[in-house]
Amino acid sequence: MTTADCAVVILAHNGAPFTRHCLESILGATELPAELFLVDNHSEDETPALVAEMVPRLSAAGIAVTTWRNDENKGCSLARNEAWARVGSSYTVFLDNDAAVCTRDWLRRLTDGFQAHPTAGVLGPKLIYPYRPHPVQCAGVSISRLGRIAFRGRGQPRHDPRYDTYWPTWCLISACWMMRTDLRDRVGTLDEIFHPVQYEDLDLCIRTRLAGLEVAYLPTVEMYHFEGITTAAIGQQEYQRNIARNSRRFRQRYHELFKTFTDDLPADEYRWLARNELGLTPELDLSYSE
Numbered sequence: 487m488t489t490a491d492c493a494v495v496i497l498a499h500n501g502a503p504f505t506r507h508c509l510e511s512i513l514g515a516t517e518l519p520a521e522l523f524l525v526d527n528h529s530e531d532e533t534p535a536l537v538a539e540m541v542p543r544l545s546a547a548g549i550a551v552t553t554w555r556n557d558e559n560k561g562c563s564l565a566r567n568e569a570w571a572r573v574g575s576s577y578t579v580f581l582d583n584d585a586a587v588c589t590r591d592w593l594r595r596l597t598d599g600f601q602a603h604p605t606a607g608v609l610g611p612k613l614i615y616p617y618r619p620h621p622v623q624c625a626g627v628s629i630s631r632l633g634r635i636a637f638r639g640r641g642q643p644r645h646d647p648r649y650d651t652y653w654p655t656w657c658l659i660s661a662c663w664m665m666r667t668d669l670r671d672r673v674g675t676l677d678e679i680f681h682p683v684q685y686e687d688l689d690l691c692i693r694t695r696l697a698g699l700e701v702a703y704l705p706t707v708e709m710y711h712f713e714g715i716t717t718a719a720i721g722q723q724e725y726q727r728n729i730a731r732n733s734r735r736f737r738q739r740y741h742e743l744f745k746t747f748t749d750d751l752p753a754d755e756y757r758w759l760a761r762n763e764l765g766l767t768p769e770l771d772l773s774y775s776e
Contacts, residue, residue: 489548490593492577492664493521495569499559501715502532504584507772509540511587511710514774517594518549519579523569526555561682567675570667578667580660580687584715586616588708590774595707596664603652607673607699608665608691610658611707614644618769623711625649626703627657627688633737633744635688638703641764653703656695656747660687662709665694673697685732692740710772713761 498505613623625639639649680686691701
């Protein structure tokens with residue numbers, strides 16, 4: 487088993503069964519991260535017991551594991567920033583606890599992506615649903631001239647050729663991405679104004695682009711993502727209010743930039759497809775692809 491020069495940062499606020507899928511998938515991959523930061527963001531379920539069970543296994547595999555439990559749910563930006571500040575590896579992966587490894591050599595492919603694209607600051611994989619037939623969830627993010635957000639390929643077939651090429655973009659979502667660790671010094675960390683979650687990742691990507699580095703979608707890496715589990719504890723009404731609030735902040739910050747964009751998607755593709763429109767089956771499949 488080889489070790490990649492990267493750290494994986496995982497926040498867990500409840501969702502223990504999904505966190506287990508995530509950690510087991512990391513252990514079963516062909517490369518292990520040098521470091522793993524597993525932060526219990528004040529869970530109220532079985533997460534503390536799961537962490538106590540999994541840390542010895544992760545450590546025995548050769549991963550330098552750092553874990554702690556927050557006294558409150560600090561939200562995504564602050565909790566991730568606290569972990570990112572302690573990373574010593576060259577690359578940092580943000581990984582939601584409801585995501586899981588699909589491409590077994592995911593870390594090698596992502597780090598190779600940085601070698602092939604020396605100006606890259608952030609690379610994101612193809613996110614697919616863990617239910618057959620595994621449609622695309624997000625193949626990079628498009629932004630309209632009005633600042634509307636679209637997940638490219640959402641609901642489309644997993645192997646749709648439109649989403650099988652390297653694609654430089656302005657934004658990715660941080661359900662899973664790899665970035666140069668030194669972005670924290672060159673660009674800054676996640677802006678905690680976007681508390682507790684939503685748009686902090688898009689904002690960091692734009693700042694990365696404005697600093698002269700590339701943000702790009704790398705389709706040779708696939709990752710499963712259940713979607714919505716990480717944020718479910720906020721409550722649906724508060725979550726919707728939070729999205730609206732942070733969306734306004736995001737658009738106000740970059741509205742002049744967005745005016746320079748050329749819309750690369752038809753207007754109807756900016757409509758958010760609900761899960762019941764995606765053709766998902768109940769058949770869960772978290773098997774690795776080679």
